[in-house]
Amino acid sequence: MAVDREPSPWWRSAVMYQVYPRSFADGNGDGEGDLQGLRAKLPYLAELGVDGLWISPWFPSPMADGGYDVSDFRDIHPMFGTLGDADAVLSEARALGLRVIIDLVPNHTSDQHPWFLSALASEPGSAERARYFFRDGRGESGDEPPNNWISAFGGPAWTRIVEPNGSPGQWYLHLFAPEQPDLDWSNQQVLDDFDDVLRFWFDRGVDGLRIDAAPAMSKKAGLPDADYGGVLQFRTVDWDDNPHWDVDTVHDIFRRWRAIADTYDGDRAFVAEAVVSSPERLAHYLRPDEMHTAFNFPYLKGPWEAAALRQVIDATLSSFAPLGVPSTWVLTSHDETRPVTRYGRPTTSSYFISDGEGEVSDLVLGTRRARAAAMLMLALPGGAYVYQGEELGLPNVDDLPDEVLQDPMFLRSGGQMRGRDGCRVPLPWSGQEPPFGFSPDGVAPWLPQPASWSALTVEAQDGDPASMLTLYREALRLRRDTDGLDAAGLAWRASSPQVLDFDRGDVLRCVVNLSDEPVEVPEDRVLLSSIPLEDGRLPSDATAWLRP
Structure with missing residues (x-):
């Protein structure tokens, strides 16, 4: 007699949509996104086909660093609404079948806390x-x-x-801005208070917490000098034995938190923002009694090159497999250059926010590659995150006037680094000119939108079979409806060095062509391609999903 298999926890394969609330949708007409606007757009997210949303910090904050300087961890910023509005988001999302995780910023508080x-x-x-x-x-x-x-x-x-x-x-x-003083996580009162913060939000019904800057939370005893190797850069991606990042005692904190989460039903989950030097170091955060998942930054930050992509995919899967945990794949976020811009530049990696800065981006090429990259990401085993506007193919806005920039990177570098405001410009929903439906009654948003976004609004792309939005909807539908995909592993097929070709069990084949020449694929087995095939061949910088 067949035995029903225990359903897999939702977080193992979920596609989550990152909402940066100040830039998502403005419901009250003040030019700032809010929870009223988010509630109105929840059906859009359900129709897109994601499994849930991650909401960037919604707590009270002086906004010295976009809300990542928190003055009260148990309330909602008045700009966004009230605790009642937050409860409504949680209940209405649940009714639509959407999970909700929120951003916790535990390394530091606001200097106004x-x-x-x-x-x-x-x-x-x-x-x-x-x-x-x-x-x-x-x-x-x-x-x-x-x-x-x-x-x-x-x-x-x-x-x-x-x-x-x-x-x-x-x-x-303060490892970040002066307005963000670091907490001492060896202090018992800090530990006890955050136990209560976790319970406060779990009791309200959040499905999980994204832990901001997780590796920053422990420092080496005695606070010894760092060896920066003569280069004064905060080198989290290539730096082991760091006295203020990825210190091993950080894992004691996460074991304490996991014990709290495990007392709740419904598979409450943690996802770590852990920018560390290798997949092996990242795996330390994913032991059975710590974080459930972690953003895959080596994958996010790597170049659009076949060898580099295959190397990080293999390293990730081999380091995570012994732990029995899935990877969480991601292309971008509120901290990163948008893929359409990044992939159109000569420098396609993003190890630092300034990588490629000043290079002219070919947005046609960048869009083509971003479409292929999205399908590759969604074909990989594990979970994935989509940053708001990624599904619209929005480029970075790199020509924002200096006077509107608010990122402390811009201010602290004396203008040498443009910072992250260019990926945080409010979304275009409808219409032919700004604010593109972001705010009612034509109110100007907090960051200006380019007029060229008229072709990229949700309204303009809805129903267009060639649009980025349609591609995301179709890919997410296929991912959701393909039986057995969530449990299938990954096996490489023989291919040229510039082509990624792999099977997900016997339910899906993915081919990514990063070479300069088209490659043959069985046209009659194609389920979806990032761009149309040409004479039965997959063009350069394109991805196809096929029946194996």
């Missing part, structure tokens, strides 16, 4: 300061930072305060 304000008002050595990294400075008068650490946004990772009596005081650590 009550804890940090209390620390500033307290004495050195106080319990209030012990929640953060306050240290005396070096040098005879303490006017040099406590160590040589640098910020991910440029400049030193330390800022000196003025003590309550008006004298020059201690320094505090």
Whole structure:
């Protein structure tokens, strides 16, 4: 007698859609996206075919870093709405069959968080300061930072305060902006409070938490100087034995959190933002009692080259397989250059946000490659994430006026780095001119949209068989409706070095042509191709899905 197989947890193969709420949809007409706008667009996400959404930080924040500087982890930013609006998003998404995970930013708080304000008002050595990294400075008068650490946004990772009596005081650590002081995760009060934060949101019904900057949360005891190798860059992707990133004690925190999540029903899940130096280091976050999944940054950041893609796919699968965990594939996010722009540049990798900056992008080529890359990503075993607007083929907006830029990267680098605002421009929904339906009554959005986006609106692409939106809908439908795909592994077929050709069990074959010449494929077995075949051959920079 056949035995029904236990259903696989949702997070093992889910395609999640990242919502950057300030730029998704404006419901109240103030030019800023909000939860009212998100609620109105939930049917769009269900129709797109994703399994759920990840919502970037919606907490109260001074917005020094796009909401990643949190002043209250148990409330909603008034710009976005109220806790009642958040509850409505959760319930309405659930009714549409959509899971919801939210962004937790645990490495640091805002400098306006009550804890940090209390620390500033307290004495050195106080319990209030012990929640953060306050240290005396070096040098005879303490006017040099406590160590040589640098910020991910440029400049030193330390800022000196003025003590309550008006004298020059201690320094505090911030691996990101000065408005984002790092918490000391060896402090018991920090640990206990965040236990309650997790329970607060799990009790409200969120399906999971995305952990921002997960490797930053532990520092080496004694805060020793870092060896930057003479290059003052925050090199998370190629740097082992780092005193302020990917320190092994971080895993104690995640084991504590996993124990909390496991007390809830419904397969509550964690996904780690862990930019580390190798798939092997990433696998440490995915042990059975830690995070459930992690973004695959080596895959995201690599170039559009066959050998590099195959290498990272193989390395990922081989390092994750012994743990029994799936990979989570991703092409872009609110922190990355959009694929249409990136893949149209000579530099197609993105190991640093400035990679390719200043290069002219061929958007026709970039769009073609982005279509192929999307189908490759969605054919790989495991889960995937789609960043809002990716399904519309939006390019980066690289010519935003300096005066509208808000990213601390731009401000902290003195304008040398343009930062990430170009991938955060509000979405175009409908109409022929800005704000393209983003805000009612023609209200200008918080970042200006280019007029050329009139051809890329949801309205313009809906029903167009050649559009990026239609491609995503079809690929997501096939992925969802192909029986056995979620349980199938990956096996490579023999192919030329510039072609990726693999089977997913006996249910799907994927061919990606990264060569300069068309390749033969059995036309009668093609289910979907990123661009039309030419005389039964798959053109360059194209992907096809076939019946094996």
